[in-house]
Amino acid sequence: MGGSNDRPEPMVDGPKPAIFRRTDYSPFKSTVALAVWLGAIHLNFVLCLAALFLLPRYLSVVLLGILFVLMVIPVDYNSSMGQRLSRYICKYATGYFPVTLHVEDIRAFDPNQAYVFGYEPHSVLPIGVVSLCNYTGFMPLPKIKVLASSAVFYTPILRHIWTWLGLIPASRKNFISYLAAGYSCILIPGGVQELTYMEPDSEVAFLRRRQGFIRIAIEMGCPIAPVFCFGQTNAYGWWKPKGDLYTRFARVLKFTPLVFWGVNGSPIPKRNPMYVVVGKPIEVKKTVQPTKEEVDEVHGKFIAALQELFDKHKGKAGQPDLQLKIV
Numbered sequence: 001m002g003g004s005n006d007r008p009e010p011m012v013d014g015p016k017p018a019i020f021r022r023t024d025y026s027p028f029k030s031t032v033a034l035a036v037w038l039g040a041i042h043l044n045f046v047l048c049l050a051a052l053f054l055l056p057r058y059l060s061v062v063l064l065g066i067l068f069v070l071m072v073i074p075v076d077y078n079s080s081m082g083q084r085l086s087r088y089i090c091k092y093a094t095g096y097f098p099v100t101l102h103v104e105d106i107r108a109f110d111p112n113q114a115y116v117f118g119y120e121p122h123s124v125l126p127i128g129v130v131s132l133c134n135y136t137g138f139m140p141l142p143k144i145k146v147l148a149s150s151a152v153f154y155t156p157i158l159r160h161i162w163t164w165l166g167l168i169p170a171s172r173k174n175f176i177s178y179l180a181a182g183y184s185c186i187l188i189p190g191g192v193q194e195l196t197y198m199e200p201d202s203e204v205a206f207l208r209r210r211q212g213f214i215r216i217a218i219e220m221g222c223p224i225a226p227v228f229c230f231g232q233t234n235a236y237g238w239w240k241p242k243g244d245l246y247t248r249f250a251r252v253l254k255f256t257p258l259v260f261w262g263v264n265g266s267p268i269p270k271r272n273p274m275y276v277v278v279g280k281p282i283e284v285k286k287t288v289q290p291t292k293e294e295v296d297e298v299h300g301k302f303i304a305a306l307q308e309l310f311d312k313h314k315g316k317a318g319q320p321d322l323q324l325k326i327v
Helices: 027-038 040-054 057-072 080-096 127-132 150-154 158-164 172-180 192-197 212-220 244-253 292-313
Strands: 018-021 099-103 116-120 144-148 167-169 184-187 203-205 224-230 237-239 259-261 274-278 324-326
Touching: 027 040, 027 080, 040 057, 040 158, 057 158, 080 099, 080 127, 080 158, 099 127, 116 127, 116 212, 116 292, 127 144, 127 224, 127 274, 144 150, 144 172, 150 158, 150 167, 158 167, 167 172, 172 184, 172 212, 192 203, 212 224, 212 292, 224 292, 274 292, 292 324
Parallel strands: 099 274, 116 184, 116 224, 144 167, 144 184, 203 324
Antiparallel strands: 018 099, 224 274, 237 259
């Protein structure tokens, strides 16, 4: 099938909604794109098991040595191969599910402004974020980065692929420096810790105690846009332990260990439609040292906007009975 971006007719007054949908799908090309993008997690696990339990000692040493080199070798951010691979992944990954991106007011986004996107939920993997990546080309913003757990950037193979796709380690320093350089930044406020709250029959956003991104947005004077992805949580089957020990362990690791599987137990997610909604940006007044009251006010606006976005669009996403729990 070919690719298409469906846009509504412009409105004379008021918000201008825009809907983007790519329909590029090929059983072979889409599977390859998803395997390259998401399969490195499983591949590393299999290779480590083989090195520890299956291979002769000398081969184990060689394999572990190669994995170590891939952990530390510098990534060429401007790699032409990386750019081609990223375009391929974005094209066929969005068409696989497929992913629909609904922007409530496309006019509200200025290409010369940096924005903070608060994306929910995290789910097993926040794969719907691919709809917002530069190489997908839906959003009218020239520079976008996605903040991800630092554990990603110590994972062989995965760190190269995800860096080429536009991901950076989620640190305060990176967040501020990229916003200052004019990059819009996408982050999942609940982070990997949100996985410890994940439930099979409802969506959970770990937001009540997450105010750091709000404070930085105010310090930098960057509007904050709520984003919600419907259908992402159903892309994988999953199992995780329960209890406080598991939660503390995940917090220390900055990574939440869980067992997850896709089609036939593979890393390929289920072909489940995703509906990503971007709300109108919340304007903020730039304040170098915002007070707690100022942060609380904007934080409250963000939570209310996310809840409103969810309630407004869950029917359009085909999940009218779905509930969102904000903890």
